[in-house]
Amino acid sequence: MTATYRNPVLNADWSDPDVIRVGEDFYLTASTFTKVPGLPILHSRDLVNWTIIGHAVTGGYDDVRPGCGVWAPSLRHHDGRFWIFYGDPDVGVCVVSAEDPRGPWTTPHVVKPGAGLIDPCPLWDDDGQAYLVHGWAKSRAGVNNRLTLHRMSPDAREVLDGGTPIIDGDLLPGYRTLEGPKLYKRDGVYWIFAPAGGVEQGWQSVFRAESVFGPYEDRIVLRQGRTDVNGPHQGGWVDTPSGDHWFMHFQDRGPYGRVVHLQPMTWNGGWPVMGAGGEPVPGGPVPVPGGTPSAPATSDDFSGPGLGLQWSWQANPDPSWWEVRDGRLRLACVPGPEDLAKRPSVLGQRLPGDPCTVTTTLTLEGEGRAGLCVLGATYAYVGLESTRDGTVLLRGDSEDGGDGGERVAVPVRDGVVIGARIGTGALVTFLADTGDGLREVGAPFQATRGHWVGAVLGLFAAGGGTGRAVFGAFTVDIER
Template identity: 80%
Template structure:
């Protein structure tokens, strides 16, 4: 019997939702202002996942931490894949596609407004459609409540002003109820929704005979005696054999929101039981036998015609920023903020949730600077710089520049240890002071490549390698 260990996705796959279509499982996650956003992951067993595309290809032109694409819901209806998501500054939107690999439609706003987040649709057997969503207090002034709308079956618009179906201010101990997922099973309506905040919260479910309530509630997953803090917000999915599972995240600070898989059964009293009696499992039997080992890509030899699907920009990219040619990534040394947290042209990927060593070879042609960065609420980097005098030097934090004897490729890197403590590397040795990686606004830290200057120089990156410590 094959087993798996949690987390099954050990990196920042925030606010996951998952569905099954035939024998295939698909998962998406929130991406805030990263471009492209709304990644689509595929699996045959709920444990081994690969990235197959993105559903959202344009965002904001500037970096806006904590804005953009919030918690999505993924559904398959009428032969199409649908992702509903909230942009708290725009409203509730969706994108749709026949093939999960794309192309996806441009975003459609089904309900405009500030602070509308975490939407989930339900198409009922009688042809009626519904939409539930939460509220962001930062924009709407309220939260801890869920609102339900009748929705046009084509998703074009909501059809009423909305009904407050769950006011968690009236539930003892509840705070920050959000992230609802709406289901129907054997004639009963279910809303799976987390509460209590991402760091110390829990997963609740609500059930009612009418979709408009009244709903009764139960907490079905919480930390208990485990080391999995705040286990909540995700999706319920079944397997072809009829088993039930729940995927959710755990907030791990600089590593972001990693994804766990819990067995789920329906108890004699009709309520779901998740994990081991309501506590997360560390290890369990693989849901579907026979799946091949797989994981989202990290390393990249830059030999493909397109950037690897693990990469994203911090805002809308300009095509002039980059080129793949001769087995290398070429980044133009473009102008922009010196603060890497504010620079749209940082190309990043998720920080692995376990210790690892990252290396990349960079050649700087012309003036400018370029390097490998770790970016969250704070940022640091190691790289190379060439000034007007034409001399090349290694740079890292407050360390004095180190002259490079030969004008050619330099191997730079980072060793990310326990707790996401980063030691930067250059030509095989350590450089600079250790740097503590930190989470960003609702996201984990990222590993980034950048090039900066007046636009005349170019950085040539080769062989980006991520070695995971086993």
Template identity: 80%
Template sequence: MTATYRNPVLNADWSDPDVIRVGDDFYLTASTFTKVPGLPILHSRDLVGWTIIGHAVTSGYADVRPGCGVWAPSLRHHDGRFWIFYGDPDVGIYQVSAADPRGPWTAPHVVKPGSGLIDPCPLWDEDGQAYLVHGWAKSRAGINNRLTLHRMAPDASKVLDEGTLVIDADLLPGYRTLEGPKLYKHDGVYWIFAPAGGVEQGWQSVFRAESIFGPYEDRIVLEQGGTDVNGPHQGGWVDTRSGEHWFMHFQDRGPYGRVVHLQPMAWEDGWPVMGDKGEPVAEAALPVLGDVPGEPATSDDFAGPALGLQWSWQADPDPSWWELSHGTLRLTCVPGPEDLRDRGAVLGQRLPGAPCLVTTTLTLSGEGRAGLVVLGFTYAYVGLASTSDGPVLVCGDAEPVPVDGPVTVGARIGDGALVTFLADTGEGLREIGAPFQATRGQWVGAVLGLFAAGSGTGEAIFEAFTVDIERRSPWTSKGRGQ
């Protein structure tokens, strides 16, 4: 039997992915905006099964700033080190590097300061010269739809010139919002892979030139066509050790965020051809055979020495917010904004792109409120709140229910990210409150979160956090290593 996979291979919000191969290993990173830690590092041996192995950025902003922070990274391996370049649209272009992708990573270093500088990508050429291409955010810079190229110091410490406008997409018929450039050199030709048209309705283009400064000619190489994969948006090109070529990109799925697809890629007449004659494929032959499947972690029994790598905070965390103890997560009911969207002290992870059941057991002591939240532009939660008569179970407009001791709370997330909250007060999990339609956040999908809020005197204890996903393996039933 033929070993195949099906898309998406990462069925959750792994926005703006970039991917490289080093030996037999593949590595991927993605945008994280102001989540802390940021810049996740994922590892794979076959481009289909991925696990989280670390993060390249461990701090961020002190307050919640939706849509700010780490935008559209590029991942490269050069001179024995792993490099990630990313844009913070309010600060400039940063880089971090590490000898080991699991870390430690260097502190973020500004390569080019400025407002509206986004989506950077480096290239170290054979002659030792280094270059950096980037896009522009109109919300900060007042311009977009164009790409600027710099000569860069080989140690990536700074750019060496004012920059050259190498692609002005205002001059290209039909182009809008050209962004997310990835810079490559292949068979002596310079390539910029870049999407345009917007994340929901756009397409993927490539540009080629004999000189890195152009002139570039363009071709659309991946678009929705007759498929249900809207947008097909920015990503990265990677090869296998056996010489096959692949392209990973995202698809915007609203509350589920930007899920990642894998397209076969071939070279024909000097141009890349992606998917099935330029349209995304639903499945294809597995790139590499014989490896053990993997997937990013979701559930957490809180028994380890640290939180699982799937978790992040909405802003820089304070150590006083949380503690792992004897297989439980203890969250202090810390002060902060009433609105959970504005609280840094919400511990979250990506909403799975398939229906799932999420449960955890919660105990509340002292003053405050705590629970399980589904959070985007809007949010709702099920949890416990203290009263003068003791804790009560709360969920939206539902009548509060007095409780005594631990309560299992949960959320059943169905098709379309419709959420039904659940609670067990002694008769098994039952529905509570009205259904809630999960919504996206600013450039991100909804998150599953845990929180505890109050004056600082209360404490919430969460037992194992379990995510039971309706399994739709990226490997098909035709087998893997046959």
């Protein structure tokens, strides 16, 4: 029986994906904005089953800056090394590289400084010349909807000229927000795969030329059409060892973020045809037979010695914030903003795109407040708080200022089970077991997206620095 897949193949916020093949192995990375660590590296043998194997960036900002940091990356393999180029819209075009995709990766280096430089992609040509194409963020540069090409030093240390505009979306009928270029060369033809039209309702265009500087012809090759997949665009072109061609791209799903779809790609008249006649497919045969079922980790038994690769902080972490030992995660109840959206020490992971139930146990030692949250532009949580009368169960949200809302009047024992059921449409029902079984706590909460990101499942501990929250195994049961 032929193995099949269904879209999305990565049903969580793997935003702005890019993918390559090296031998029989596929690698994927995605934008992470200010999450630390950033630039996850995923590995697959069949383009459907993926695991997280590391991160390419280990630092960021010391404070929470939504919408900043690591924007859409390009992943390439050249001269025996893996390379990731990404735009930090407040810094410029940056690059990291490694011999092994698991790391270690080099410290980010600025190839071209400047505000509003985003979505870079390199190309090392057959004659040894290197190029770099990028887009523009209007929020920083004042312009967008255009792509600029530079000659680049082959070692990727610097650009060698002031840049040449090669595609101006303002001159193309109906185009807006042209961005995210991926530059390729196949059989003597230069290709730029670039999305346009915006995150939620955009489309995928392809440009081709006989010279890297153009002129480029354009064609729209993937759009929503009659399907329910809104805005299918921005991603990477990859082939299999057998010579089949595929395209991976995102779909924006609000609080779930940008989930990743896989489209077959064929050719007609010298142009790629994606999906089914230019519309997304719900699934199909797995590109490379014989793969082992797998998915990026969500649950964590805290067996250590470190955190699972699915976790990230909202800003640079302090080592004193956390410890993994004996199957437990210990978070210090550190000072910080009461608003969880502004607190660097929230530990989070991507919200699954399928309905699921999340549970963990929580013991609060000393003074403080701790719990499980679902965090986007707004947030809510269930947890424990120490009071003069003992430890109580607490259900709070961003509308109460983050300092706690509904409190259960009866004290609770240590090691209470807390959790959340995330239903269709990312409607969240918080749960707790105070001794009489797992029950609902408070009103349902509608999860919301963050700034360019989906909501996250988070663990937090807040206070004056003397208390400590001890979490047991973090379990995510996904409904299939």
